[in-house]
Amino acid sequence: MSGLILRRLVQLPLVLLVIYSVTFALAWALPGSAVLQDEQRAPPPEVIAAMEARYDLDHPWAFYGGYLARLVTRGDFGPSLRYPDWSVGEIIAGALPVSMALGLAAVGIALVIGVGAGVVGAARPGGVLDVATLMLALLGISLPTFVAGAALLLLFPVALGLGSVGGWGGIGDLALPAFTLSLPFAAYIARLTRSGMIEAMRSDYVRTARAKGVSETGVLLRHALPNAFLPVLSYLGPAAAAAMTGSFVVERIFNVPGIGQHFVSAVLNKDLFLIMGVVLVYATILLVMNLMVDVLYRIVDPRIRAG
Amino acid sequence: MVRLGLPALVVALLVVVALRSDRALPPAELIYVDAAPAFTLDPQRIAYEQDIRLGNALYEGLVRWDPETFDVLPGVAERWEIEDGGLKYTFRLRENARWSNGDRVVAGDFLHSWRRGLLPDTAGDYAKILFAIRGAKAFFDWRVGALKEYGARPAGARNGDTALAMWEESVRRFDELVGVRAPDDRTLVLELDRPLPYMLDLLAFVPTFPAHPGTVDRWSRLDAKTGRMEQDHSWTKPPRLVSNGPYRLVSWRFKRDMRMERNPHYWNAGAVKAGSVEARVIEDPNTRVLAFRTGAVDWVTDVHAEYLPDLLAEAEGSERPTIRGFDRFGTYFWSFNCTPTLSGGRSNPFVDARVRRAFSMGLDRRAIVEDLRRVGEHVAETFVPRGSIRGYDEDGSVRGLPFDVIGARDELARAGWSVREPGGELRNDRGEPFPVVTLLASTGSYHVLIAQAMASMWEKALGVRTSIVVKETKTYRDDLKRRDYIVARGGWFGDYADPTSFLNVHASGDGNNDRGYSNPAFDELMARAAGERDPEQRLALLEEAEQLSLDEAPIIPIWVYRQFYQYDAERISGITSHPRMAQFLHLIEPHGGGR
Numbered sequence: 001m002s003g004l005i006l007r008r009l010v011q012l013p014l015v016l017l018v019i020y021s022v023t024f025a026l027a028w029a030l031p032g033s034a035v036l037q038d039e040q041r042a043p044p045p046e047v048i049a050a051m052e053a054r055y056d057l058d059h060p061w062a063f064y065g066g067y068l069a070r071l072v073t074r075g076d077f078g079p080s081l082r083y084p085d086w087s088v089g090e091i092i093a094g095a096l097p098v099s100m101a102l103g104l105a106a107v108g109i110a111l112v113i114g115v116g117a118g119v120v121g122a123a124r125p126g127g128v129l130d131v132a133t134l135m136l137a138l139l140g141i142s143l144p145t146f147v148a149g150a151a152l153l154l155l156f157p158v159a160l161g162l163g164s165v166g167g168w169g170g171i172g173d174l175a176l177p178a179f180t181l182s183l184p185f186a187a188y189i190a191r192l193t194r195s196g197m198i199e200a201m202r203s204d205y206v207r208t209a210r211a212k213g214v215s216e217t218g219v220l221l222r223h224a225l226p227n228a229f230l231p232v233l234s235y236l237g238p239a240a241a242a243a244m245t246g247s248f249v250v251e252r253i254f255n256v257p258g259i260g261q262h263f264v265s266a267v268l269n270k271d272l273f274l275i276m277g278v279v280l281v282y283a284t285i286l287l288v289m290n291l292m293v294d295v296l297y298r299i300v301d302p303r304i305r306a307g
Numbered sequence: 308m309v310r311l312g313l314p315a316l317v318v319a320l321l322v323v324v325a326l327r328s329d330r331a332l333p334p335a336e337l338i339y340v341d342a343a344p345a346f347t348l349d350p351q352r353i354a355y356e357q358d359i360r361l362g363n364a365l366y367e368g369l370v371r372w373d374p375e376t377f378d379v380l381p382g383v384a385e386r387w388e389i390e391d392g393g394l395k396y397t398f399r400l401r402e403n404a405r406w407s408n409g410d411r412v413v414a415g416d417f418l419h420s421w422r423r424g425l426l427p428d429t430a431g432d433y434a435k436i437l438f439a440i441r442g443a444k445a446f447f448d449w450r451v452g453a454l455k456e457y458g459a460r461p462a463g464a465r466n467g468d469t470a471l472a473m474w475e476e477s478v479r480r481f482d483e484l485v486g487v488r489a490p491d492d493r494t495l496v497l498e499l500d501r502p503l504p505y506m507l508d509l510l511a512f513v514p515t516f517p518a519h520p521g522t523v524d525r526w527s528r529l530d531a532k533t534g535r536m537e538q539d540h541s542w543t544k545p546p547r548l549v550s551n552g553p554y555r556l557v558s559w560r561f562k563r564d565m566r567m568e569r570n571p572h573y574w575n576a577g578a579v580k581a582g583s584v585e586a587r588v589i590e591d592p593n594t595r596v597l598a599f600r601t602g603a604v605d606w607v608t609d610v611h612a613e614y615l616p617d618l619l620a621e622a623e624g625s626e627r628p629t630i631r632g633f634d635r636f637g638t639y640f641w642s643f644n645c646t647p648t649l650s651g652g653r654s655n656p657f658v659d660a661r662v663r664r665a666f667s668m669g670l671d672r673r674a675i676v677e678d679l680r681r682v683g684e685h686v687a688e689t690f691v692p693r694g695s696i697r698g699y700d701e702d703g704s705v706r707g708l709p710f711d712v713i714g715a716r717d718e719l720a721r722a723g724w725s726v727r728e729p730g731g732e733l734r735n736d737r738g739e740p741f742p743v744v745t746l747l748a749s750t751g752s753y754h755v756l757i758a759q760a761m762a763s764m765w766e767k768a769l770g771v772r773t774s775i776v777v778k779e780t781k782t783y784r785d786d787l788k789r790r791d792y793i794v795a796r797g798g799w800f801g802d803y804a805d806p807t808s809f810l811n812v813h814a815s816g817d818g819n820n821d822r823g824y825s826n827p828a829f830d831e832l833m834a835r836a837a838g839e840r841d842p843e844q845r846l847a848l849l850e851e852a853e854q855l856s857l858d859e860a861p862i863i864p865i866w867v868y869r870q871f872y873q874y875d876a877e878r879i880s881g882i883t884s885h886p887r888m889a890q891f892l893h894l895i896e897p898h899g900g901g902r
Contacts, residue, residue, distance in 0.1 A: 032781030041354060042788075042818035046451045047430045053458075054533070085347045085540040086561055094561050101322045108318060150593070157601050166340070166589045166598035168563070174322075252591045255598075257563040261590075270781055 008291045023279045034270045078273035088277035099258035103244030105178035110185035118193025140187030149180040149253035166255040177254040196228030237293035241286040335585035337897045339606040344562040344588045348543040350516040351424040354432035362513035364892040365550040370511045374883040379507040393502030398495040405572035407555040414489035419520040422481050427451050428535045433514035441486030441498045457534035470529040504842050505805040519549035553579045553893035580896040599873050607873035616681040629875050636886040637800035637868040638687045646823035650791045663860040665718035667708045669768040676866050687864035691809045699846050707857050712768045726770040733770040744773045747795035749783035754796045787821045806849040813856045824861035
């Protein structure tokens with residue numbers, strides 16, 4: 001296992017370099033000026049030229065190399081071109097913990113709801129509960145978060161007076177956005193669990209367990225679920241990475257100061273340093289999450305460990 | 308399964324730790340919501356409205372505006388004299404003006420800040436405001452040239468010593484060239500090239516407010532490679548920021564919130580109403596309205612939800628309305644490309660003022676404002692919002708073009724374009740059709756809707772073919788600057804109480820003249836106004852200039868911008884309805900209750 005971790009850690013910088021290069025090429029090709037902002041009074045042309053020179057915006061290769069050098073040697077992501085009082089490092093350091101807390105909570109909720117629904121459904125395939133959970137899962141996958149989020153906002157804080165709108169800071173502020181964010185993940189997990197469970201329930205070891213007189217609950221949870229859980233686990237890596245790096249829509253509706261908004265606004269503003277920063281952070285999290293899932297896989301499934 | 312318990316526990320702990328590190332502060336006495344985050348708290352770089360509001364709360368200039376009349380009142384300066392027919396200003400600074408760290412505010416602080424504001428290194432959007440001072444433009448240009456020359460030197464001739472030498476030379480040049488002096492700590496003398504009736508107005512504008520020199524210098528360093536004064540803007544963050552206005556900065560979280568508390572050293576601290584203010588950012592228009600509805604915030608500075616007309620109708624019948632609209636010091640318009648050729652080398656019919664006039668007259672702006680917008684904006688008959696500047700066009704004699712389809716067709720006929728058969732197409736004498744009129748709008752707002760209305764009006768009234776192009780704001784702006792458009796949406800807000808704040812954009816070669824409009828007669832009138840010493844005569848010349856530009860129609864003014872606030876007048880008071888809309892946070896009084 002340590003060989004696997006080592007190999008992946010060596011690959012990591014190479015993969016990141018490729019991602020950096022591709023992102024750079026795409027970001028550089030964005031139309032418009034990186035220093036001149038929308039609706040801004042036009043500063044004298046000398047000032048624009050000086051600013052472009054300062055950030056190497058007039059030399060793609062100087063920018064490409066200079067950014068990489070500063071990042072590697074000093075861990076410096078550079079300044080935000082759009083928000084001159086902030087560095088990209090500060091922006092990410094402020095937003096990432098928020099998104100990670102929200103994302104982890106969402107994945108947690110999704111696991112509880114999804115696995116629960118999957119097991120309940122698989123206990124009696126074709127039954128009322130199974131059909132009901134399947135319908136709910138379908139709803140969870142197809143309902144856009146901006147609809148679900150707005151509905152929850154209108155129902156809880158506005159109509160019932162529970163929780164706040166546009167605030168962030170406590171467990172209470174986490175609940176609604178985390179639940180909204182979890183819905184599509186929960187739906188997908190429910191379907192993965194259900195199909196895995198149904199398959200496992202037909203297998204020989206389950207029949208053996210039943211023959212030994214193990215209770216139906218025991219069969220479901222102790223024997224079938226651990227095997228049915230494996231596909232869920234492999235889905236969890238990318239799901240956690242996606243949830244933890246924020247969601248533009250959920251962040252906007254609930255005014256969560258996370259990192260998801262920057263993926264969109266940085267591109268619209270052609271804020272080159274911020275684009276590179278958030279993409280690299282996202283890529284790193286995704287790669288690390290996938291590695292963690294691979295490690296967990298080996299812990300949970302002895303067959304893989306042996307292989 | 309049990310083996311997964313440990314990772315799950317770790318995850319739960321992480322969530323709790325992340326949330327704990329992020330606890331909210333106790334609610335401030337006044338909480339208001341902006342639609343966009345502050346860009347900078349460096350007064351010399353401040354340009355956006357939300358930043359200007361914060362700048363007025365954190366800093367104080369020599370003078371400040373009366374919130375109701377926008378007349379100029381004493382600020383850091385307790386009195387001043389204007390001599391030499393308006394060419395020399397002598398300010399007497401008050402003895403008890405203090406920075407938030409207790410330092411005295413002295414005349415040298417203004418000198419330092421204005422020098423900084425005039426450095427191309429600072430790249431302030433409003434550096435031009437300071438060009439009103441004698442020699443300021445010459446200093447700016449000298450420094451631009453010096454930096455260029457420095458950058459061209461061989462690498463060996465650029466080091467810490469040479470950069471320092473150039474910096475010392477710059478300081479010397481500033482003292483020599485620029486008409487600002489501080490004979491003692493409480494006296495500031497300002498000299499102008501020519502009298503400027505709105506000079507005091509400029510000194511009440513945040514970009515001329517002082518930044519704390521000691522703090523700024525600590526975060527500035529000379530770059531040996533370029534010779535530039537590099538400024539690390541970390542100094543604007545708490546607890547480093549030192550301010551001289553009604554408030555001091557307590558916390559600032561990016562795109563999230565900012566908190567200010569009463570500055571105990573402010574000379575007029577007794578006049579500061581709310582002891583603490585929180586500026587929150589909520590970008591989603593719907594969430595802003597809901598936040599107010601749940602009582603979480605006192606004041607929403609920008610209500611622009613799609614259902615705004617319904618909100619306004621609801622407020623109309625309410626005994627305690629919370630939505631209020633105010634006319635602003637700005638105009639929404641559409642621009643004509645006034646240059647002779649379009650992209651691809653096609654000739655541009657809109658270079659002809661008669662054609663522009665015809666399109667302007669073919670537009671029913673009242674219908675756009677009343678039937679389409681439905682939020683109570685006023686049709687803009689002029690570019691400078693009517694009645695917004697004292698002494699300017701008070702009799703309303705400056706007139707825009709009317710809605711007159713017959714007149715529009717006559718104008719087109721005079722320009723050689725006419726419709727020969729009923730329902731036919733607009734053609735010239737050679738039978739060539741009028742080029743397809745492309746309307747360029749940007750995404751994310753109501754512009755597309757307006758473009759559709761304009762296009763259909765023009766098709767019906769003038770017999771032209773139209774198309775609408777919608778582009779991302781950045782690309783739209785790029786097209787505008789390259790004049791790669793035919794008709795495009797635009798807008799402008801005035802900065803100071805003078806018609807030139809608007810009319811300058813029509814001057815030949817002005818950096819904000821996106822239309823490429825150029826008329827020597829207009830430039831001549833503007834130059835004559837600039838040289839005119841009699842204030843009344845000067846305004847008369849500017850009225851003449853505006854009338855000329857309205858007749859020539861480089862733009863079609865459509866409506867006077869209107870701002871929509873949401874607040875409960877029984878919960879807060881002190882919000883001014885003046886079109887300048889620079890709200891002064893320290894004068895807004897929370898009455899409690901509701902939250």
